[in-house]
Amino acid sequence: xxxxxxxxxxxxxxxxxxxxxxxxxxxxxxxxxxxxxxxxxxxxxxxxxxxxxxxxxxxxxxxxxxxxxxxxxxxxxxxxxxxxxxxxxxxxxxxxxxxxxxxxxxxxxxxxxxxxxxxxxxxxxxxxxxxxxxxxxxxxxxxxxxxxxxxxxxxxxxxxxxxxxxxxxxxxxxxxxxxxxxxxxxxxxxxxxxxxxxxxxxxxxxxxxxxxxxxxxxxxxxxxxxxxxxxxxxxxxxxxxxxxxxxxxxxxxxxxxxxxxxxxxxxxxxxxxxxxxxxxxxxxxxxxxxxxxxxxxxxxxxxxxxxxxxxxxxxxxxxxxxxxxxxxxxxxxxxxxxxxxxxxxxxxxxxxxxxxxxxxxxxxxxxxxxxxxxxxxxxxxxxxxxxxxxxxxxxxxxxxxxxxxxxxxxxxxxxxxxxxxxxxxxxxxxx
Numbered sequence: 001x002x003x004x005x006x007x008x009x010x011x012x013x014x015x016x017x018x019x020x021x022x023x024x025x026x027x028x029x030x031x032x033x034x035x036x037x038x039x040x041x042x043x044x045x046x047x048x049x050x051x052x053x054x055x056x057x058x059x060x061x062x063x064x065x066x067x068x069x070x071x072x073x074x075x076x077x078x079x080x081x082x083x084x085x086x087x088x089x090x091x092x093x094x095x096x097x098x099x100x101x102x103x104x105x106x107x108x109x110x111x112x113x114x115x116x117x118x119x120x121x122x123x124x125x126x127x128x129x130x131x132x133x134x135x136x137x138x139x140x141x142x143x144x145x146x147x148x149x150x151x152x153x154x155x156x157x158x159x160x161x162x163x164x165x166x167x168x169x170x171x172x173x174x175x176x177x178x179x180x181x182x183x184x185x186x187x188x189x190x191x192x193x194x195x196x197x198x199x200x201x202x203x204x205x206x207x208x209x210x211x212x213x214x215x216x217x218x219x220x221x222x223x224x225x226x227x228x229x230x231x232x233x234x235x236x237x238x239x240x241x242x243x244x245x246x247x248x249x250x251x252x253x254x255x256x257x258x259x260x261x262x263x264x265x266x267x268x269x270x271x272x273x274x275x276x277x278x279x280x281x282x283x284x285x286x287x288x289x290x291x292x293x294x295x296x297x298x299x300x301x302x303x304x305x306x307x308x309x310x311x312x313x314x315x316x317x318x319x320x321x322x323x324x325x326x327x328x329x330x331x332x333x334x335x336x337x338x339x340x341x342x343x344x345x346x347x348x349x350x351x352x353x354x355x356x357x358x359x360x361x362x363x364x365x366x367x368x369x370x371x372x373x374x375x376x377x378x379x380x381x382x383x384x385x386x387x388x389x390x391x392x393x394x395x396x397x398x399x400x401x402x403x404x405x406x407x408x409x410x411x412x413x414x415x416x417x418x419x420x421x422x423x424x425x426x427x428x429x430x431x
Contacts, residue, residue, distance in 0.1 A: 030059045034099040037107045038116070046115040053119040056100070057126055060089060067135065082135035089130050097127060201431045202301055202420055205408040206283050209303055212327045213281045216320070218305065221280045223266035225287070229256050231265035235387040236344040251287050251298070259287035262401060263304045264344065267380075270306070271388025276395045277309035283404065294416045301404035306380070308390060308397035314347065314379055317398035321377065325353050329411070334360065336371055345378025345399060356410060372410070375402035 033041060033052070043052055067085050071078075089096050100120065108116040128134070199207070210220060233245055243249060244261060251259040263282040270280055283303040290296040307316070322335045334354040342348040352371040354360035360370040377400035382392035390397075405417055412431070414420075419427050 030056060030096070034096050035103060037103050038109075038112060039107075043112075046112070049112055049115045049119055052104075053123055056096075056123060060127065060130070063088075064129065064135070082133075085135060086130050089127060097124065198429070198431055200420070200428065201408050201412055201414075202404055204431065205411065206301065206303065206404050208328065209324075209402075209404065209407070210281065210283065212324055213305060216279075216323075218279045218281050218307075221266050221270050221282050222284055223260075223263070223269055223282070225260055225285055226253065227258055227260040227265050229258060231268055232258050232260050232262075235268040235384070236264050237381050237383045237387070238343045242343065249289050251289055261288050262286050263302050264399075264401070267304065267306050267399065268384070268388045271308070271385070271390050276390050276397075278397070279307050279309075281305045292418060294418065297405070297417050297421065299421070300417075302401060303404055304399060304401040306397060306399045308380065308385070308395050310395055312396045312398060314349075314398065317377055317379070317400070321351055321375075321400060325351075325374075328407075329353065329356050332359065337377075340376060340378075342376060342378055344381050344384050346381045348376065348378035351375045351377055351400070357413075374407070374410075375400055377401075 034056075038044075038049070038052075041052070043049055063085060067081060087095065092098055100123070105113070105116050105120050214220070233240075233242070238244065250261055253259065263284045263286060266282040266284075267280075270278060270282075281303055282305075283301070285299055286302045287299050290298050292298060305320075307320070318335075318337060325333050325335050332354075333356070336352040336354075337349045338352065340348045340350045350373055352373045355363060355366035355370055355372050357363050357365045358370070362368040362370050366372050377398065380397040380399050385392040385395065385397065405420060408414065408420070409417060
């Protein structure tokens with residue numbers, strides 16, 4: 001390619017705005033020039049810089065046009081060729097633009113650096129057309145246009161005529177150097193179908209539990225996952241000496257704010273908001289300072305239930321949870337209540353169900369006991385009712401809490417809780 005500046009005379013090249021020493025190889029290619037500094041190329045003024053970058057743009061445009069016009073046998077070949085051209089110019093390590101940045105811009109003299117920087121920014125904008133996706137799109141568009149030019153239909157002809165008129169008008173105004181005509185869309189081609197996914201197993205389990213309690217007249221309440229110490233501990237009658245308030249059990253944001261360790265704070269917020277009577281379930285994410293293993297995760301899903309009204313007793317709690325267990329796991333499931341302790345309920349209990357794997361006979365899962373502990377429950381402590389603005393002399397209530405992840409592990413026979421959070425499609429597509 002001839003040099004675009006001046007003429008050669010007595011070993012020097014005369015340019016507009018100045019002169020420079022002629023390079024030893026007048027037929028040097030772009031690939032050779034980008035690995036030399038401007039000083040080595042003999043460029044000493046702004047006009048020489050502009051001419052050099054114009055030569056680069058011309059080379060880029062020529063290679064791009066050659067690629068698009070040559071086409072490809074199939075989509076794989078088209079993608080491979082587009083990637084090769086993209087990497088030749090835009091690769092971070094060995095791309096020609098990276099070399100221009102290193103050799104021309106960073107090593108330019110103080111006088112030339114503003115001009116080189118401006119030209120390099122324009123070149124990078126120009127190079128956006130060299131992204132592999134854009135090249136493949138242009139190649140495909142040309143191929144479609146070539147095929148359809150032999151069998152035009154009225155809609156395509158009108159579209160192409162509009163494109164040609166637009167290009168002619170733009171070229172007449174001189175607002176651009178190139179206006180590629182886009183390929184007319186083929187309206188007869190089938191649409192792009194996205195593969196259908198499915199609900200996450202934890203979401204499926206949560207909705208199944210919610211459906212049971214919604215049919216019993218409960219409603220769903222939610223609350224913030226970043227919670228105050230008051231709502232997470234104090235209002236629930238959890239004293240400062242309780243182990244759950246230690247740093248190694250709770251994730252503190254600051255001394256007054258935590259990532260909630262349970263969904264129980266929403267119980268207090270709902271009491272304050274609605275008063276009594278109240279029938280709610282509270283699903284959501286919870287956070288604790290647990291090391292991840294097959295049965296523990298620092299983030300897990302919990303659902304709690306709360307019922308407050310006059311004359312509610314522990315018998316109502318037992319009947320509700322027995323009905324819930326049978327609806328979820330089958331009518332043959334039996335429930336067992338054992339005494340326990342929680343600061344926010346009195347009396348408190350733990351609920352076990354007959355093993356769903358061995359029907360209560362005894363197996364490895366239930367440790368030969370025939371029972372699996374599934375949740376905690378109890379009558380709401382009078383102090384908690386008072387903290388929620390409800391008179392404990394007039395109203396009583398019960399509450400329960402269970403882990404949605406653990407219920408999903410039981411129902412779907414999953415032995416590692418970490419599988420829920422790894423986003424492995426091979427696992428998730430089984431549900």
